[in-house]
Amino acid sequence: MSAARPPERPSAESRRERIAREVSAYPGTITFNDLIRKNKRQSVVLIVCMLLLCLALGAAMGAAAGVYAGGGELTSLLPSVAIGAGAAFLFGGLGAMWSWFSGSDAILRMMGAIEIEKGADPELFNVVDEMRIAAGLPMPRVYLINDTALNAFATGRDPEHGVVAVTRGLREKLTRDELQAVVAHEMAHIRHFDIRFAMLMATMVGLIVFACDAFWRITFRAGRYGGGRRSGGKSGGGGAVVIVVLVLAVLLAILAPIVARFIQMAYSREREYLADAGAVELTRNPLALAGALSRIAGDDEPLVEVANRGTAHMFIANPLKKAREAHQNINSLFSSHPPMDKRIARILALTR
């Protein structure tokens, strides 16, 4: 009976011990500059992985398409590879352009965020103003999400179009210092151009999923109508190439969306760590951010009304109910945010 029971919520004491253990794992002289450098290095690795995946997928699909068209020799596959890459480029370009010019407005509308003026909340505006001065950026627009959950997010393709949005719950429940830390985290996202990158990344992942989906449709259709054509004619080495290429393409079509998603989420988690470090750089107050995060972690209310899987990665804490329950303290490969306790531990490592 007891084995089937879900794991108990860890008590405050054991949680504190676990965080303390994590803190002591970092070298004593670590600074936020070290954290930023580390995160930037890892980001580059992630981007390279994503590009390689795209390349492999494009090549395999082009090759597979060429095989279906009847070619057994590798040289005859080249035109179809080029056409596939061209089409992918066109779709990717269009998608990126859309997200570039109207992505952030669409997201704000989707979340029901409303822009507020300074008169409506002078303190919030002053906090944002203080943080953009510390970052040396232009003043972003400020949005309020009418929801009692504790969360915040940033959007905008560059600092000139920056937007900081907080929920009403966050605004009401945090102290001024904690609010400042959260705003600093969002300002760090803006300063690091995380939003632009996340948008491009999302476009790329979407493209990969779309391409794989298209591949499956074409495969099944070809299997039904054109399957017989291949059986005649080609012999020997040509047949082996066909099989190898097909197996590879099928494997890639299965794995690529999963791997793409996995890389996107790994990237998203790194960016969260980086923004935490950047927030401490701006406020010089790690305790306030740690306090804000543990307060947000302690809040069980999900932001179900306005958030979905597509937008979850933009928030300071994962807004989805399932994710909050399952991944709060587990380092999952598919969660958009690192576990809260790990984030808090990294921040507290700066205070020693």
Add this chain to the structure above:
Amino acid sequence: MGPLVIGLGALGVLIVLVVILMGMYNGLVRARVDCDNGWAQIDVQLKRRYDLIPNLVETVKGYASHERETLEAVIRARQQAVAITSDSAHAAAKADAENMISQALGRLFALSEAYPQLKADGNFRQMQEELTSTENKIGFARQHFNDTVGRYEERRQTFPTNLVAGLFNFSQREYFELQDAAQREAPKVSFS
């Protein structure tokens, strides 16, 4: 053909070198402009504080006109600070004067504890938020200025940009430093 190939190669290397030098030079200029902007941002916030103080004094006078000494200390500190021009030559004197304002304002806000009506005044509370935030903004603007100086100095002193910096006389920039030792002390926190 030999001399032509060598000549073209040399030309190519020269062009690449010039482009790299241009990049370094422009990077240094950008970093220096950032420093100037950072300094200007401090002035913007100081100016904002000068503008807010007369309004605050008027509001407080309405409730606590006999607290002459505290009010006049704020006005005097403001006048002294305004009189000092803001450039690197007067940075230390200016910072001292600004500290005087902060201290005088601190006493003024402490005063409000004794006057419940003043404390409840919406206008006063708004002014208090604005001035407290402006104080923060001055601090953050200085922090940002120091960040920009740090980036400029790092560029200026590290190889190979230091060669370009020496060639074109990129001079050293001073950090903004607080004179008051107590304020310079970073807040120490410990977890045990």
